[in-house]
Amino acid sequence: MQTRKKLLGLMWLKLALAAVLVGFLASLLAISLKHITEHYEGVFFGRAEKYNFLLLILPFLGLSVIYFLRLYLFKNKENKGIKEVFESTKPGKSLPAYKIPSHFINGLITVVFGGSTGIEVSTVVASAAVGSIAHSKESFLKKYKTELICAGVSAGVAALFASPIAGLLFAYEVISKKASKSFLFATIIATGVAGVFLFFMDEKPLFAIGLSTWHYHAIPYFILLGILAGMNSVYLTKCVLQIKSWFLKIKTPYYRVVFGALIVGIGLFLFPQLFGDGYHAVKENIATSGTTPAISVLLTLAACILLKPILTSVTLSSGGDGGVFAPSIFIGALLGLLLAFLSNRFFDAGVIPLNFMVIGMAAMLSASISAPFTALFLVCGLVGSYVLFWPILVVSLVSKYVAQKLCPYTVYTYTAKTTA
Known part of the structure; x- marks a missing residue:
């Protein structure tokens, strides 16, 4: 009995040490990718704003570089996004080590050169690969493959969005969907390491917003926002898959690159707000959300909401690395802002546009990845405030329900089912 207790204690100790290592490496990877991407995206977009013709050229350069890197450096295998993480949790499957630099580099290049997506999925897969490698290094850890993959994912998401709770919930709601003792043990330790990492790095919220209050008379408009977000998430899902x-159907891979780059370039030339992850446009709209918009502003918001899913889908289909995280946040913010502007303009609603931007981010993300609690804590982490906690929770649940009624799958669950 004593020997059995010692072996059990040793087992948990080894799993804890592995989770600490995975959490540290995944956090370092996520924060490094975040800051490098932010810096160079700002540099490239700044140049493109000054010389508009670059908006037509940059996507072609970026997607071409990714194509040749994949051809000659990354074993000529396409990155499949979250689908790779789902597959790696199955018996006999794993994420090879080259997936770490592959997703890190390709995700960086995609966004920096204007590809209309984000680095979130690149971070998730690269972080999962860290956990996958850790499980294979010692025979004892082989039975904890899913736990260590989820530890990497949770730490990566926690570090990227400055929200350890969001990281833990994402690993549960999207990847594992089961909460065993070993899962909780490994992911809590990994996210705890990410939290310590965030403390020492002094990471600030991506959208530092001074939220103060919300009003009960806005609840019907919040519910309407949830319904619209659910509908838009289905539109995004259908766009990506279709x-x-x-x-x-384009048999020559490089023709996909050329054709896709042409479409993305034209889209960016017409609407520079769609460049990269679009967070720069979200910040600009946050800064001007208190003003009365002109009709041209309302039309631009509507056009960006309609075109973002198309450019995101084309970016991914022509070889770009990324997913629906950043597009969902972008679309949700602009959708919330547009609804608030229209409600105030035509119905004298007296709602706060800034609140609608924040709630829209969470509603759209919740519906797109079918993870309302992840969306709740992730967006609260993004804005550095929990003032809107209850409205966000309700609207996130509404948007998820509407999306599920309209379409029984997301981009993640559809690819997982069709490739199982």
Whole structure:
């Protein structure tokens, strides 16, 4: 009995040490990718704003570089996003080590050169690969593959969005969907390490917003926002899947790059707000949300909401690395802002546009990845405030329900089912 207790204690100790290591490496990877991408995206977009013709050229350069890197450096295998993480949790499957530099480099290049997506999925897969490698290094850890993959994912998401709770919930709601003792043990330790990492790095919220209050008379408009977000998430999902199927009909891979880059370049030339992850446009709209918008502003918001899913889908279909995280946050923010502006303009609603931007981010993300609690804590971490906790929770649940009624799958669950 004593020997059994010692072996059990040793087992948990080894798992804890592995989770600490995975959490540290995943956090370092996520924060490094975040800051490098932010810096160079700002540099490239700044140049493109000054010389507009670059908006037509940059996507072609970026997607071409990714194509040749994949061809000659990364074993000529396409990055499949979250699908790779789902597959790696199955018996006999794993994420090879080259997936770390592959997603890190390709995600960076995609966004920096204007690809209309974000680095979040690149971070998730690269972080999962850290956990996958850790499980294979010692025979004892082989039975904890899913736990260590989820530890990497949770730490990566926690570090990226400055929200350890969001990281833990994402690993549960999206990846594992089961909460065993070993899962909780490994992911809590990994996210705890990410939290310590965030403390020492003094990471600030991506959108530092001074939220003060919300009003009960806005509740019907919040619910309407949840319904619209659910509908828009289905539009995003359908765009990604349909456009990807169209691009697969182009038999020569490099023709996909050229054709996709042309579409993305034209889209960026017309609407520079769609460049990269679009967070720069979200910040600009946050700064001007208190003003009365002109009709041209309302039309631009509507156009960006409609075009972002198309450019995101084309970026991914032509070889770009990324997913629906950043596009969902972008679309949700602009959708919330547009609804608030229209409600105030035509119905004298007296709602706070800034609140609608924040709630819209969470509602759209919740519906797109079918993870309302992840969306709740992730967006609260993004804005550095929990003032809107209850409205965000309710609207996130509404948007998820609407999306599920309209479409039984997300981009993640559809690819997982069709490739199982």
